[in-house]
Amino acid sequence: MESLDIELGGDEQQVIWTWRTVEASTFERVVLLTNEGMKVGEIASELEINRSTVSRHLKRARSEGLLTKPAGGKGGSHGSA
Numbered sequence: 509m510e511s512l513d514i515e516l517g518g519d520e521q522q523v524i525w526t527w528r529t530v531e532a533s534t535f536e537r538v539v540l541l542t543n544e545g546m547k548v549g550e551i552a553s554e555l556e557i558n559r560s561t562v563s564r565h566l567k568r569a570r571s572e573g574l575l576t577k578p579a580g581g582k583g584g585s586h587g588s589a
Contacts, residue, residue: 538562539565539569545577
């Protein structure tokens with residue numbers, strides 16, 4: 509059984525429930541953060557996931573043409589000033 513990310517949205521006229529697997533949600537967040545210019549290490553730290561998971565998502569995102577910025581290198585909280 510997979511974990512789900514469930515969200516309640518909508519407006520004053522209607523309520524809308526949306527859901528997706530946590531894996532899909534994480535993938536979308538990795539793509540978003542990469543396109544905002546974050547580095548692999550920073551994304552891993554922000555999402556509390558392994559760097560290898562970030563790299564796997566980035567490989568898929570590249571193959572699907574979803575990246576608007578190149579993925580940053582190792583980076584992370586130890587970055588240079």
